[in-house]
Amino acid sequence: MQKDYQPEKLKIDKDLPGFSLKGIKEHFKLYEGYVKKTNEIQKKIEDADKSEANAVYSYIGELKREEVFAINGIKLHEIYFDHLGGDGKPSGELVKMIERDFGSVDKWREDMIATGLSARGWAIMAYDLKDSQLHNYGADAQNIGAVWGAIPIIALDVYEHAYFMDYGTDRKSYVNAFFENLDWSVANAMMTKYVTPWEKTKNQ
Numbered sequence: 717m718q719k720d721y722q723p724e725k726l727k728i729d730k731d732l733p734g735f736s737l738k739g740i741k742e743h744f745k746l747y748e749g750y751v752k753k754t755n756e757i758q759k760k761i762e763d764a765d766k767s768e769a770n771a772v773y774s775y776i777g778e779l780k781r782e783e784v785f786a787i788n789g790i791k792l793h794e795i796y797f798d799h800l801g802g803d804g805k806p807s808g809e810l811v812k813m814i815e816r817d818f819g820s821v822d823k824w825r826e827d828m829i830a831t832g833l834s835a836r837g838w839a840i841m842a843y844d845l846k847d848s849q850l851h852n853y854g855a856d857a858q859n860i861g862a863v864w865g866a867i868p869i870i871a872l873d874v875y876e877h878a879y880f881m882d883y884g885t886d887r888k889s890y891v892n893a894f895f896e897n898l899d900w901s902v903a904n905a906m907m908t909k910y911v912t913p914w915e916k917t918k919n920q
């Protein structure tokens with residue numbers, strides 16, 4: 717029996733530089749929709765006829781496909797909304813790790829912006845357990861492009877729904893505004909929780 721997911725609460729209650737509260741609230745409704753749909757899909761999977769499984773088309777196959785889309789929608793949006801609302805100033809241990817793996821914060825940002833302008837769904841800075849390094853990964857959809865064993869630390873939503881209300885087609889300005897509002901203390905807390913213990917083990 718799968719446990720139901722519960723949506724987090726939106727912490728943002730005012731306009732942010734470059735982000736209208738109305739746009740943020742509309743976007744947050746989509747996140748709540750992913751929570752609702754994940755719970756619905758997982759219940760349907762329990763009851764679905766497993767004997768009809770087929771890779772071209774089957775009801776269970778579609779449920780399995782959309783389960784991944786919806787659950788990644790939950791995870792990535794929680795990271796996105798959690799670290800939106802900061803002052804954008806890079807700080808903390810994460811900066812040292814970015815400098816180690818990208819050379820500088822500027823080089824990291826340049827690569828992350830290029831990832832955000834070329835991906836169709838997400839630009840994700842993740843720590844990959846395979847090589848114990850940070851990477852900027854692009855994902856065309858929530859169920860395409862995920863790298864197994866990589867922990868997302870910073871997630872930039874570049875689906876049109878994230879910026880069309882405030883920016884129309886001007887994705888570049890939206891991406892720049894994202895960095896201006898990035899809360900580095902939240903990103904650092906993610907790193908301390910999930911990456912630091914791994915780094916210590918690796919160095920033993």
Ligand SMILES: [Fe+2]
Binds near residue numbers: 743
């Ligand atoms: Fe989104």
